[in-house]
Amino acid sequence: MKNLGQLMKQVQDMQGRMADMQEKLVDLEIMGASGGGLVEATLNGKGELRRMRIDPSLIVPSDAEVLEDLIVASVNDAKSKVDEKMQAEMSKFTGGLPFPTGFKLPF
Numbered sequence: 001m002k003n004l005g006q007l008m009k010q011v012q013d014m015q016g017r018m019a020d021m022q023e024k025l026v027d028l029e030i031m032g033a034s035g036g037g038l039v040e041a042t043l044n045g046k047g048e049l050r051r052m053r054i055d056p057s058l059i060v061p062s063d064a065e066v067l068e069d070l071i072v073a074s075v076n077d078a079k080s081k082v083d084e085k086m087q088a089e090m091s092k093f094t095g096g097l098p099f100p101t102g103f104k105l106p107f
Contacts, residue, residue: 021089022046030085032078034070041074047082049075 025045033040038055052074058067 025086025089028085030078030081032074032076032081034073034077039070039074041071041078043075043078043082045082045085047079
């Protein structure tokens with residue numbers, strides 16, 4: 001039974017470190033870009049959009065569809081970078097085990 005108690009303590013410690021990491025990720029800002037950097041989206045570590053920068057040369061009413069596509073692409077680029085960062089941070093706690101994004105302890 002002593003091993004089970006030690007295991008539970010380790011799980012609680014890991015859970016506390018993971019909660020600290022998640023709090024820090026909220027302050028993290030990651031930028032994604034499209035159109036050769038003409039459109040940039042900045043997301044926090046939770047994947048929430050914080051800023052959007054659009055080069056004025058792209059703001060042409062007749063080309064709205066192109067601009068819309070570039071916005072989506074820049075947000076998706078930033079989101080994939082956030083997911084990569086989260087996976088890297090999670091692997092520090094899981095010893096490299098491939099848990100899915102958003103996985104939380106306890107089970």
